[in-house]
Amino acid sequence: AVSQVTVRDALNQALDEELERDERVFLLGEEVAQYDGAYKISRGLWKKYGDKRVIDTPISEMGFAGIAVGAAMAGLRPVCEFMTFNFSMQAIDQVINSAAKSCYMSAGSISVPIVFRGPNGASAGVAAQHSQCFAAWYGHCPGLKVVSPWSSEDAKGLLKASIRDDNPVVMLESELLYGVPFEMSEQAQSKEFVIPIGKAKIERPGTHVTLVAHSRPVGHCIEAAAVLSKEGVECEVINLRTIRPMDIEAVEASVVKTNHLVTVEGGWPQFGVGAEICARIMEGPAFNYLDAPAVRVTGADVPMPYAKILEDNSIPQVKDIVFAVKKALNI
Amino acid sequence: TKEELIDLYTKMTTMRRMEQAADALYKQKMIRGFCHLAIGQEAVSVGMEAAIDGDDRVITSYRCHTFAVLRGGTIKGVIAELMGRVDGMSFGKGGSMHIFTPSFFGGNGIVGAQVPVGAGISLAQKYLKQKSCTFALYGDGASNQGQVFEAYNMAKLWNLPCVFVCENNKYGMGTSAERSSQNTAFFTRGDQIPGLQVNAMDILAVKRACQWAKEWTTSGKGPLVMEMVTYRYGGHSMSDPGTTYRTRDEVQQMRAQHDAIAGLKKYITEWGVADEAQLKAIDKAAKEEVDVAVEEAKKSPFPDLKEFWTDIY
Numbered sequence: 001a002v003s004q005v006t007v008r009d010a011l012n013q014a015l016d017e018e019l020e021r022d023e024r025v026f027l028l029g030e031e032v033a034q035y036d037g038a039y040k041i042s043r044g045l046w047k048k049y050g051d052k053r054v055i056d057t058p059i060s061e062m063g064f065a066g067i068a069v070g071a072a073m074a075g076l077r078p079v080c081e082f083m084t085f086n087f088s089m090q091a092i093d094q095v096i097n098s099a100a101k102s103c104y105m106s107a108g109s110i111s112v113p114i115v116f117r118g119p120n121g122a123s124a125g126v127a128a129q130h131s132q133c134f135a136a137w138y139g140h141c142p143g144l145k146v147v148s149p150w151s152s153e154d155a156k157g158l159l160k161a162s163i164r165d166d167n168p169v170v171m172l173e174s175e176l177l178y179g180v181p182f183e184m185s186e187q188a189q190s191k192e193f194v195i196p197i198g199k200a201k202i203e204r205p206g207t208h209v210t211l212v213a214h215s216r217p218v219g220h221c222i223e224a225a226a227v228l229s230k231e232g233v234e235c236e237v238i239n240l241r242t243i244r245p246m247d248i249e250a251v252e253a254s255v256v257k258t259n260h261l262v263t264v265e266g267g268w269p270q271f272g273v274g275a276e277i278c279a280r281i282m283e284g285p286a287f288n289y290l291d292a293p294a295v296r297v298t299g300a301d302v303p304m305p306y307a308k309i310l311e312d313n314s315i316p317q318v319k320d321i322v323f324a325v326k327k328a329l330n331i
Numbered sequence: 332t333k334e335e336l337i338d339l340y341t342k343m344t345t346m347r348r349m350e351q352a353a354d355a356l357y358k359q360k361m362i363r364g365f366c367h368l369a370i371g372q373e374a375v376s377v378g379m380e381a382a383i384d385g386d387d388r389v390i391t392s393y394r395c396h397t398f399a400v401l402r403g404g405t406i407k408g409v410i411a412e413l414m415g416r417v418d419g420m421s422f423g424k425g426g427s428m429h430i431f432t433p434s435f436f437g438g439n440g441i442v443g444a445q446v447p448v449g450a451g452i453s454l455a456q457k458y459l460k461q462k463s464c465t466f467a468l469y470g471d472g473a474s475n476q477g478q479v480f481e482a483y484n485m486a487k488l489w490n491l492p493c494v495f496v497c498e499n500n501k502y503g504m505g506t507s508a509e510r511s512s513q514n515t516a517f518f519t520r521g522d523q524i525p526g527l528q529v530n531a532m533d534i535l536a537v538k539r540a541c542q543w544a545k546e547w548t549t550s551g552k553g554p555l556v557m558e559m560v561t562y563r564y565g566g567h568s569m570s571d572p573g574t575t576y577r578t579r580d581e582v583q584q585m586r587a588q589h590d591a592i593a594g595l596k597k598y599i600t601e602w603g604v605a606d607e608a609q610l611k612a613i614d615k616a617a618k619e620e621v622d623v624a625v626e627e628a629k630k631s632p633f634p635d636l637k638e639f640w641t642d643i644y
Contacts, residue, residue, distance in 0.1 A: 026458070052458065058488070063447045063481025070451020073436055074388065076458060097441050098448055105429040107422035108642045110436070142643055167644050245644070 003189065004181040010152035011041045011173070014159035015079065017191050019049055022077060025163055028055040028068060029081030029118075038083050039119065039178055065091035065116070069098045072114040072168075079163060082118035085134045085172060092137075099168035100143035113166045117159070120148070120172035121215065121266045122315050128303035133267030135214065138170045139243040139276070145169040145197055146243040150218040152182040154241055157195025165197060172243070174216045200247035202254070206236035209325050210254040212277055213264040214240040217297075217316055221264055224321035233325060243273060251277060252286040260328045261294040266315050269298040295324045333604045339381060339534055340599060340610065343373040343592050345617040346397040349406050352621050353396065353413055357569045361629075362413045365440075366427050367394040371564040374591035375498055376401055378537025379466060383545055386461060390436040390449040391468035393428040394498075402435035406624040416631035423634045424642070443469060443476030446495065450482040453493035453554075464492040464548040466541070472503020474517050483521045486554040493554045494544040495521060498531070504567040505576040521556035531559035532589040535598070562589065 005013075018025050031038045033046035033056040046054040057064040061082065068080035082088040088095065095116055102110040121133035138146045145167050149155040155173065162169035187193060203218060204225055211221040218239045225235035236254050240246065255261050261281060263274035274296035281287055281294060300314040350368040357366050369376065376397040379389070391398055396409050404420050412419025413427050420430045430438040436452060439445040449467025456463050469479060474497050486493045497517040501508055508515045518526030525547075529540040537559065544555050562585045566573030573582070599605050 055489075058481070058484055060478075060481035060485065062478040063450075063485055066444060066447025066478060067451035067454055067482065067485060070390075070436070070448035070453075071455045071458070072451075073448065074452040074455035076455045093441055093444055094447070098439070098444055104642045105421060105425040106431045106437075106642075107424045107638075109421070109431050109433075145644065 001186060003184055005152045005184045005189070006179055006181045007149070007152050007155045007173070008039070008041055008178040010156040010184065011159055012043055012045070014156045015042060015045060016048070018160055018163045019045065019053055021191070024075065025077045025079065026053045026055065027079045027081065028057055028064060030057055030059060030083050032056060032081050039175060041178070061087050061091040062094060065094040066098060068114055069094050069112055072099070072112045073102070073110055077113050077163060079115045079117060082116060084130060084175070085118055085120040086130050086132050088116065088118070088134065095138070095168070095170065096141055096144070100141050103167070104143055111166050112168045115159070115162045115169045115171060117162070117171035118173060119175035121174060122299070122304065123175045125306060125308065125311065127306045131304035133265070133299065135172055135243050135265065135267050136272045139273060143168070144244060146172065147197055147241065148172045148214040148243050149241065150177070150215055150239050152184050153188045154195065154239070156188065157193055158197065158241065161194045161197050164194065169197070172215065177216055195241065198242050198245045198247060200241055200250040201239045202236060202250070203239045204235065204237040206234040206258065208233050208258055209235050209260040209262060209328055210238060210251065210258045211235050211262050211264060211321065211325070212238045212240060212251050214243060214273065215266065217264045217266055220316060220318050220321055223318045224325065227318065227322055228325055233329065233331070235325065246276070248277070248280045248284065251281065252284055255281060255286040256289045259289050259291040261290065262297060262321070262324045262328050263294065264297040264316050264321055266299050269296060269301055272298055274298055292328050292330065295328045297321055297324045335381070336595070336599055336604050337613070339377055340592070340595050341613050341617065342377045342401070343534065343595065344614055345406070345620060346373045346377060346400065347592065348617045348621040349400065349409065350396060352410065352625050354565070354569065356410070356414065356625070362427070363415070364426060365393065366413065366569040367567065368565050368569070369394050369397050369563065371585070371590070372498065372500060372531070372561045373397060374534040374537050375531050375559050375561055378531070378534040379541045381538045382541030383466070384463070385434055386463040387545065388434055388436065388452045388456070388463070388465040389468070390439070390445045390452060390465065392442065392445055392470060392473065393438065393440055395428065395430060395438040398435055399430040399432060399438065403432040404430065404435070406621055407627050410625055411628035411631045414628060415633060416628060417634050418628065418631035422638065424638065443473040443478050445469065446473070446476070446479045447482040450486045450491055450493045453486070453491040454489065456492055462549055464494055464545050466494045466496050468496040468498055470503060471497060471499040471501065471508045471517060472506065472511060474520060475512060483524055483554070483556070487521070487524050490551065490553040492548040494548055495524070495554060495556045497556065497558045498561060499558050500561050500563045502567070502576065504571065507576065518556050518558035521554070524554050524556050526556040526558065528558045528560060531561040532591045532594060534591055534595050
């Protein structure tokens with residue numbers, strides 16, 4: 001039967017199922033065990049699986065990320081949680097140089113089946129040092145897979161896929177989505193439900209413009225599409241699901257159909273996900289089908305301010321997406 | 332045993348020859364980029380290998396060529412890798428700093444990063460209930476990296492079978508240990524982790540210490556810190572002559588009075604295990620072995636362009 005399941009519960013289910021399925025899978029991070037997780041994603045898991053499988057670490061990101069990488073190289077399948085991806089900056093050398101590059105540098109003799117996961121990007125009122133989006137940073141690096149779920153189905157399916165993937169995977173969640181319920185089909189609730197990494201999903205078909213987003217902005221795009229529909233503009237909303245390897249073919253196929261492109265992301269504009277999509281569209285067959293330049297909707301190019309009125313204006317809102325669509329369509 | 336002593340001598344001599352061959356190849360521009368040689372430090376890798384087995388794990392920094400051979404690699408494989416050839420142990424895609432074997436995790440370029448990774452390998456050993464340990468090596472320079480202390484803390488907290496080995500060759504690139512470290516007794520820097528200092532110019536001391544360390548860590552007593560006091564005759568790497576921050580006298584004195592190979596030779600001859608002539612024969616054989624490996628490595632081709640896109644999903 002179809003159920004309403006929050007993203008948090010979907011992630012929890014995924015972790016529980018994968019811990020049960022494979023003895024080599026274990027979770028480590030700050031407060032993941034006895035505290036049930038800073039954001040309660042790992043609720044109940046320590047009680048069920050114990051100290052060996054769910055490990056509380058000291059506040060030592062670089063150290064425990066490195067330890068997790070070593071464990072992965074030596075045959076285990078760690079899930080390394082960063083309380084937020086802002087803190088992953090302290091450990092980023094381990095993610096990139098020890099994890100991402102090892103398979104290539106060793107010509108395949110070393111494999112690092114690790115998942116780095118945690119909340120990414122904007123939250124609510126946590127200010128500049130706790131609100132950065134790392135999609136572009138990690139998406140830049142060969143050897144790394146980067147996923148960014150929106151719905152509960154995305155969260156569960158992608159986390160399971162990431163854990164089962166033999167490559168290092170960075171999973172960028174959203175704290176603001178953790179408590180949001182989404183419909184989950186019976187199939188999505190099953191233990192074998194896995195979403196392929198590297199495949200985007202069309203959340204809403206449309207004909208006039210292609211909206212591409214990842215994570216929370218996907219929801220804003222759907223809302224914007226509803227607003228625009230009343231004005232006779234039908235948006236096709238694409239949920240990227242994976243940042244790297246990006247499913248640019250899905251975007252191309254859509255642009256060929258709609259002739260207009262608007263990208264939406266929470267991260268900063270320069271050198272970002274939207275910039276990458278635009279560049280690739282220009283380089284590919286879809287360019288000739290564009291009737292207007294692509295438009296990017298991004299987070300404001302400032303460190304995230306604290307005051308609510310400033311913060312609200314720092315991330316894409318529905319009105320910004322509507323404005324961008326109208327700009328692209330010249331209406 | 333006599334055979335063991337001869338074997339230790341043979342291995343150290345061969346490893347030194349290999350590193351010297353790499354030096355020559357670099358000067359002929361057949362090796363590019365970074366090349367960090369362990370000439371003078373042979374007792375550490377050879378002595379450690381004699382004390383441990385194939386289930387134990389070793390990880391170190393970029394001064395890794397000798398470890399790569401001893402842990403199941405080949406001289407030809409290492410030399411070919413340095414020259415970027417297809418017969419290299421990483422098929423030419425890694426280079427000097429990224430050479431691996433099933434029991435050796437490199438070969439790591441970022442100073443200190445290998446230490447938490449090593450602790451992680453020991454975590455896996457404990458998790459999988461293996462009766463083995465991991466030797467995570469780093470230098471006197473790397474010992475000041477914050478992540479080393481993070482690794483110490485977690486290894487001790489979780490009782491991991493990790494031997495943290497500080498290869499103290501007195502210099503971190505051009506900076507002497509006294510100029511980089513407020514506390515140069517590197518074996519004490521593990522705080523609550525017991526530490527041992529070893530004269531690593533004496534291979535028998537190295538072997539004994541590593542045996543003891545393996546015993547300690549695999550019997551559930553948790554991690555250990557071991558400082559191997561050694562010396563490199565060459566510079567930090569091939570780009571460093573090694574003479575601007577230390578005197579030639581110092582280098583010559585170390586070679587004359589503390590050389591590990593000469594030291595073992597002294598034991599061997601004094602104890603009547605073998606005579607000068609036999610040892611000279613070993614020296615000659617070592618040179619030949621390395622020369623042959625170098626010639627074979629030279630014949631190996633560069634990787635095909637299609638290898639560009641392999642080993643990446």
